[in-house]
Amino acid sequence: MKTVIKTNGLSKTYTNTAVPVHALKNVTLEFKEGEFTAIVGPSGSGKTTFLNVIGGLDKPTEGHVVIDNVDIATMKESQLFDFRLRHIGFVFQAYNLIPVLTAMENVSFIMLLQKQSKREMEKRAKEMLEQVGLSDKLDIRPSQLSGGQQQRVAVARALASKPNFVLADEPTANLDTESAFNLLDIMARLNREENITLIFSTHDQRVIDRARRVITLVDGAVDKDEHFERN
Amino acid sequence: MKMLLTLAWRNLWRKKRRTFITTSSVMFAVVLAIGLMSMVNGMKQQMTRSIISNTTGHLQIQDVLYHDEPTMDHAMDYGEEVRGGIAKYEDLIAYTVPRIEGFCLASKEISSRGVYVMGVLPDKEDRMNDLSSRLTEGRMFTADDGFAVVAEGVATQLDLALGDTIVLLGQGFQGMTAAGKYKVGGILEFPLPEMNNTLVYLPLQTAQNFFAAPERLNRLILMLKDQSEADELVLKIQDELDQEWYTLKTWEELMPDKLAAFEARDAQVRVFAWVLYIVAGFGIFGTIITMMHERLREFGILLSIGMKRSQLAGVCLVETVFISIIGVITGVVAGFPIVYYLYRNPIPLADDLADTMIDFGLEPYMSFSIDTGIFVYQALTIFFIALVVGLYPVRKVFRLDMISAARK
Numbered sequence: 001m002k003t004v005i006k007t008n009g010l011s012k013t014y015t016n017t018a019v020p021v022h023a024l025k026n027v028t029l030e031f032k033e034g035e036f037t038a039i040v041g042p043s044g045s046g047k048t049t050f051l052n053v054i055g056g057l058d059k060p061t062e063g064h065v066v067i068d069n070v071d072i073a074t075m076k077e078s079q080l081f082d083f084r085l086r087h088i089g090f091v092f093q094a095y096n097l098i099p100v101l102t103a104m105e106n107v108s109f110i111m112l113l114q115k116q117s118k119r120e121m122e123k124r125a126k127e128m129l130e131q132v133g134l135s136d137k138l139d140i141r142p143s144q145l146s147g148g149q150q151q152r153v154a155v156a157r158a159l160a161s162k163p164n165f166v167l168a169d170e171p172t173a174n175l176d177t178e179s180a181f182n183l184l185d186i187m188a189r190l191n192r193e194e195n196i197t198l199i200f201s202t203h204d205q206r207v208i209d210r211a212r213r214v215i216t217l218v219d220g221a222v223d224k225d226e227h228f229e230r231n
Numbered sequence: 232m233k234m235l236l237t238l239a240w241r242n243l244w245r246k247k248r249r250t251f252i253t254t255s256s257v258m259f260a261v262v263l264a265i266g267l268m269s270m271v272n273g274m275k276q277q278m279t280r281s282i283i284s285n286t287t288g289h290l291q292i293q294d295v296l297y298h299d300e301p302t303m304d305h306a307m308d309y310g311e312e313v314r315g316g317i318a319k320y321e322d323l324i325a326y327t328v329p330r331i332e333g334f335c336l337a338s339k340e341i342s343s344r345g346v347y348v349m350g351v352l353p354d355k356e357d358r359m360n361d362l363s364s365r366l367t368e369g370r371m372f373t374a375d376d377g378f379a380v381v382a383e384g385v386a387t388q389l390d391l392a393l394g395d396t397i398v399l400l401g402q403g404f405q406g407m408t409a410a411g412k413y414k415v416g417g418i419l420e421f422p423l424p425e426m427n428n429t430l431v432y433l434p435l436q437t438a439q440n441f442f443a444a445p446e447r448l449n450r451l452i453l454m455l456k457d458q459s460e461a462d463e464l465v466l467k468i469q470d471e472l473d474q475e476w477y478t479l480k481t482w483e484e485l486m487p488d489k490l491a492a493f494e495a496r497d498a499q500v501r502v503f504a505w506v507l508y509i510v511a512g513f514g515i516f517g518t519i520i521t522m523m524h525e526r527l528r529e530f531g532i533l534l535s536i537g538m539k540r541s542q543l544a545g546v547c548l549v550e551t552v553f554i555s556i557i558g559v560i561t562g563v564v565a566g567f568p569i570v571y572y573l574y575r576n577p578i579p580l581a582d583d584l585a586d587t588m589i590d591f592g593l594e595p596y597m598s599f600s601i602d603t604g605i606f607v608y609q610a611l612t613i614f615f616i617a618l619v620v621g622l623y624p625v626r627k628v629f630r631l632d633m634i635s636a637a638r639k
Contacts (some may be wrong), residue, residue: 026291047617051635055535057535057633078539081534081537081538081539081540082537082539084470084536085536085537085539086537090535090536092532092535095528096528096532096536098238098533099245099527099529100238100241100242100244100245101238101241103626105234105237108234109234110536110537113538113542114537117389118260157536173248200434
């Protein structure tokens, strides 16, 4: 299988604190196309920092992040904006939809930034909202959707631009059990059917139970990297 | 672009009250600024009209030395050169008002006092400043009459009544003695004491003969069809005249003290207006800061998912532009009827303020102007201030740490 992300000797130290904080220590990992990975670990173990660094939101202090044969650790900010837009999908704990746009417009938004044609954009947005079971909510704004529905729109948004992989930072943390299972079913199906690479940071056992790979971080270093056979 | 505009527009209405407060602060600033400048310009126009119609006219042709040394020796020749020069531009000139004038000693029996004798054509003066309307007794002379009309103060001080004779003695042209006696045929009343206590009017030709200066004038006033043509016309007529002998002056050159007074007052008003603008600017700024802090997390997210800083800054700027445009348009729409009403119905002044206005030869009303320039200038100024204030979120977006913003 093709390698989607490769990190090599990744370290991140925050020095703007009283005592330097080593959030990541020499993390070397590879993520293959179509993997469903959960990054787990206690609070402060470096899960979110790891996602931020491989998502190009933050720069490592040392090491490399190679995506599509490009080391994003050396990119300028302006290049990273474009890179993120074209290669990475994000799903956040608090959904983070644009409140003034409808579900359809939220999903189209990234494609719009990618300068896709209107026709293509509308077709893909409808398709993705249908995939997450919201084809009847196209013109509804986020405030009129439940938490679970909003997170499904966020997933549709993350996938609409056909990214190389999707980073999801605790996506089920704010959801009730039914909504969380519903969302996980959808994401697992998309992972299976469209071969989308998913990387979650999570504490949620429901997510961990679905993941085919579970990486445990402790104090910024990889403690365990386990693979499971799951449908 | 359309989506970014849509985003900006819808963002405005996320918090209707906040948008309403911000646009209202812009609107009130525009209304107040328009009202203030309309009043200032209205009063200035009123004073300028008064100066032009009562004193200087739009332009004057004089002997080149007369302005600095206003003696009868510098009375100009009102011959073919001047008549021909202005005839070429009669399409721009509404009418001309010839005057010969000078200080004299006036007496009746044993009383005497200094007066200012003005030789005028009554029909031209009436057209310019409605001189005849100031008559309180008798009648105005015609060009062919030979009697004098005196101001009320002069009549009182010399104990003159209609039919009495006033004796005038002064300096004529080139050392000649100006001496004459004239029947008093009318009495005029002026609001300004210096006019009311000094003016004696004679028919132009009578006065020219009195000053031994036939076919000569101290000034030929030009009243224009359009005041804005004045500067251009000065150059044109100047070319037609021998500049060794003649000069053209605008009312501003003739009344530099008044002009300086206007400019000083304009400066005071500008300071006041800028205080208004700054207050409005801080009103908008406060709202924008609140708006920014409420949306920092959203901005962090937008940047995280791939929106460029320049695009996000553009959305913020467009939001400010929308707020400013709405505020400015509603300000002009709200301000115009108020100013127009006041333009049509000037505010009457009372008591000391009214007396002061009358003393200056002005109608005791607070006038307003509806010049388009006032609306355009005020609207653009407030719009510009709102835009400058709107640069704050733009700057903030370019410096935003998207990770910490997204975590807020």
